[in-house]
Amino acid sequence: MNYDLVLRVGTKLILPFILLFALYVQFHGDYGPGGGFQAGAIAAGMVILLAVTCGLDLAHRIAPQSVVQRMVPLGVLVYAGTGVAGILMGKNYLDYSPFSHNSAQGHELGILVVEAGVLITVAGTMTSLFYAFVERGR
Amino acid sequence: MNAVWPHLPAWQVVIPLLGAALVAFLRHSGAAFAVALAVSWLMPLIAGAMLWQVLATGPISYHLGSWPPPWGIEYRVDVLSGFVLVLVSAVGAVVMPFARRSVAFEVEDGQQAWFYCMYLLCLTGLLGIVITGDAFNAFVFLEVSSLSTYVLVALGRDRRALLAAFQYLILGTIGATFYIIGVGLLYLLTGSLNMVDIAARLGPEWADHSRAIVAALAFITVGVSLKLALFPLHAWLPNAYAYAPSWVTVFLSATATKVAIYLLVRYYFSIFGVAIEFRDLPETEIILVLSVAAMFVASLIAVFQTDLKRMLAYSSVAQIGYITLGIGLANQAGLTGGLVHIVNHALMKAALFLAVGAIFFRVRSVRLPDLAGIGRRMPVTMTAFTIGCLGLVGTPGTSGFISKWYLALGAFDKGWWVLVFLIVGSSLIALVYVGRVLEVVWLREPSAAIADASDPPLSMLLPLVVLAAATIYFGFDTGWTAGIADIAARDLLGGLR
Numbered sequence: 051m052n053y054d055l056v057l058r059v060g061t062k063l064i065l066p067f068i069l070l071f072a073l074y075v076q077f078h079g080d081y082g083p084g085g086g087f088q089a090g091a092i093a094a095g096m097v098i099l100l101a102v103t104c105g106l107d108l109a110h111r112i113a114p115q116s117v118v119q120r121m122v123p124l125g126v127l128v129y130a131g132t133g134v135a136g137i138l139m140g141k142n143y144l145d146y147s148p149f150s151h152n153s154a155q156g157h158e159l160g161i162l163v164v165e166a167g168v169l170i171t172v173a174g175t176m177t178s179l180f181y182a183f184v185e186r187g188r
Numbered sequence: 189m190n191a192v193w194p195h196l197p198a199w200q201v202v203i204p205l206l207g208a209a210l211v212a213f214l215r216h217s218g219a220a221f222a223v224a225l226a227v228s229w230l231m232p233l234i235a236g237a238m239l240w241q242v243l244a245t246g247p248i249s250y251h252l253g254s255w256p257p258p259w260g261i262e263y264r265v266d267v268l269s270g271f272v273l274v275l276v277s278a279v280g281a282v283v284m285p286f287a288r289r290s291v292a293f294e295v296e297d298g299q300q301a302w303f304y305c306m307y308l309l310c311l312t313g314l315l316g317i318v319i320t321g322d323a324f325n326a327f328v329f330l331e332v333s334s335l336s337t338y339v340l341v342a343l344g345r346d347r348r349a350l351l352a353a354f355q356y357l358i359l360g361t362i363g364a365t366f367y368i369i370g371v372g373l374l375y376l377l378t379g380s381l382n383m384v385d386i387a388a389r390l391g392p393e394w395a396d397h398s399r400a401i402v403a404a405l406a407f408i409t410v411g412v413s414l415k416l417a418l419f420p421l422h423a424w425l426p427n428a429y430a431y432a433p434s435w436v437t438v439f440l441s442a443t444a445t446k447v448a449i450y451l452l453v454r455y456y457f458s459i460f461g462v463a464i465e466f467r468d469l470p471e472t473e474i475i476l477v478l479s480v481a482a483m484f485v486a487s488l489i490a491v492f493q494t495d496l497k498r499m500l501a502y503s504s505v506a507q508i509g510y511i512t513l514g515i516g517l518a519n520q521a522g523l524t525g526g527l528v529h530i531v532n533h534a535l536m537k538a539a540l541f542l543a544v545g546a547i548f549f550r551v552r553s554v555r556l557p558d559l560a561g562i563g564r565r566m567p568v569t570m571t572a573f574t575i576g577c578l579g580l581v582g583t584p585g586t587s588g589f590i591s592k593w594y595l596a597l598g599a600f601d602k603g604w605w606v607l608v609f610l611i612v613g614s615s616l617i618a619l620v621y622v623g624r625v626l627e628v629v630w631l632r633e634p635s636a637a638i639a640d641a642s643d644p645p646l647s648m649l650l651p652l653v654v655l656a657a658a659t660i661y662f663g664f665d666t667g668w669t670a671g672i673a674d675i676a677a678r679d680l681l682g683g684l685r
Contacts, residue, residue, distance in 0.1 A: 123212035123305075130206050133198075136253075137191050143198035144253035 053104055061103040068096040076169055080158065086165035090172025097177050106184060118177045125171025132163045196241075197250035197263040200234045200273065201316045203227055208308035217300035221288050224304040228284040231277035231315070239270035243675075249321070257321065258382035264321030268527070268676040272318045272450045275531050279442040279538055280311055286651045287435045289644070290545050294433045295343050303343055307439070309336040314447045323371045324381045326451065330367065330415070334360045337444060341432040352427035359414055359424040366411030373404035374459075387459045387683070401460070405471065408455050416448035418475075418512055419482030422505045429501035434545030437497060441504055442538040446530050449511055453527075456515065457680035475516035480607075482509030483614035490621045496544050496554040499621060500537065503580060506614065507533045513611075514595055518684075520677055522598020527673035529591035532662060536579035536588060539655035543573035546648055550641040556625065561634030565641040568649060570629055572656035577622035579659045582615045587662035590670055 072092040079085030097118075101109035132146070139148035146160025147153040192199070207227040211220040242248060242265055250263040265273070287307075295303050313333025320326050338360070342353035375381055377400055378389040390401065410421070417425040425445075429437045456471075483506050490502035511533065514526015546569045547562065548554050563570040579588035592611055599607035643649055662669050 120213055120215075123209035126209040127206065127213065130202055130209065134202065134206070137195050137198065140190070142251055142254045143195060143202060147254070 086168025121174025128167030363414030525594030
């Protein structure tokens with residue numbers, strides 16, 4: 051299939067910045083609007099943009115289907131695992147205070163990990179949904 | 189040990205959730221079954237330990253993330269929720285060994301790991317609904333269990349399973365929406381989502397039957413009734429049960445509707461009951477009329493079914509009528525009868541659907557004309573099936589009799605003689621529809637089509653025999669069922685105004 055040259059080159063130029071923006075939104079979630087869900091959607095948007103402008107095969111090479119589909123449960127494992135870590139460190143489920151000597155710092159750390167789990171699951175789910183749709187009839 | 193004992197309420201929900209994620213991550217059908225089996229066998233231990241603790245020392249309250257209620261999410265186990273937790277997890281544990289062969293037979297190879305993943309998610313949701321003390325959290329778990337159920341139903345080989353799953357999806361979503369509107373109204377009234385806190389804030393000052401609270405009651409009643417398939421909101425149930433994979437039907441019939449009934453009981457008695465003169469609203473009369481209608485109409489429809497699964501599905505609608513009848517009676521004996529029938533019906537219906545699954549495994553059909561004389565080819569299976577049938581009718585010596593005995597006592601206490609006759613009358617209709625099946629399977633000459641059918645392998649036979657034995661056992665020893673249901677009913681009625 052013949053893809054437009056300008057679109058292809060342009061897409062490849064802005065891809066890293068999209069990913070960077072996703073990470074910015076991810077970490078900005080601590081201080082303002084943002085967080086794992088939005089960041090995951092942006093990161094998945096990067097893969098979708100690539101698939102639309104440069105073809106599905108390239109997207110599959112960068113984000114293989116088996117990896118993307120495993121990202122969905124992986125994020126849940128990260129999230130739930132963080133909660134279990136709280137229990138193993140002597141507090142209640144999802145209590146992040148024991149992660150650091152200071153309770154507030156512990157919570158910040160815990161939320162960071164949990165949001166990373168959300169990012170993984172949302173990015174994986176959105177990309178899997180996209181793959182599922184475009185692969186119908188292929 | 190310190191990481192286990194005080195955290196049992198969290199583990200009860202987190203272990204199946206982790207299991208589901210693990211299964212989805214591994215995506216190997218053998219490993220998936222192993223994880224599902226390990227989780228299923230662990231759950232009743234946790235639930236049993238909690239119920240034991242509750243009976244000894246009173247309700248358990250667990251604060252997620254150490255945020256105290258009413259701000260944080262509270263997991264709360266009292267006698268009723270412990271009772272239902274044990275039921276759901278025990279049914280899962282007993283029927284799980286049956287799944288391996290049955291699922292391998294009925295679900296495509298590539299989808300078996302997803303099947304177990306969805307089962308574990310469904311288990312997470314069902315246990316979560318029962319254990320949570322937070323109205324919104326219950327909604328989240330309701331959606332977790334429902335969404336996974338739609339997938340499970342859709343995994344049936346029959347193409348009509350897709351349509352059944354879609355129908356269930358639409359009605360289930362309407363039910364969940366109604367429920368959340370009701371919760372929203374309650375939140376508007378009280379500013380709280382914690383069930384105990386809502387009940388405390390809906391004090392006697394709401395006794396004037398404020399319209400908002402009656403609207404909340406109505407929305408929650410309709411929403412949850414859709415989920416529990418109260419007649420006439422049962423339209424999704426027969427198709428979903430008939431076309432889902434056999435094992436899914438077993439699990440859903442024994443747990444999903446029962447958990448929805450738990451939620452209804454929780455709202456009626458623990459939340460609304462403390463605020464409004466619940467017994468004065470037409471609510472109970474409506475529930476009573478619908479229950480009696482379910483008992484008769486659904487039983488009559490069951491008489492004319494030729495598909496065994498569909499017949500048992502209609503019978504489920506009728507049996508749910510008995511349970512809601514106990515809720516509608518709202519007195520000690522009646523409520524005990526309703527609660528004990530949750531367990532008794534779950535056990536006997538699971539046995540019946542397991543037997544149907546075993547028949548399908550051997551004969552590839554569950555249509556009545558194909559099953560003539562099958563009792564002589566699969567004697568153990570059909571004996572267990574017959575015991576389950578006797579339980580449905582309420583024959584003395586089976587657990588079904590105990591339920592109906594308490595329900596009749598409840599009706600006597602109210603002085604409603606007619607209701608007692610109606611209970612007996614609907615049992616006679618049940619006798620007609622099971623009698624029809626028993627005549628075909630035992631008394632007819634076996635046809636050539638089933639010549640090489642035989643009892644299924646031990647892993648499928650054992651769960652069936654255990655459940656059939658439980659149906660008889662709980663017909664004699666009622667300490668575990670009626671005894672605990674009696675305590676739960678006293679707790680619930682003690683909270684009423």
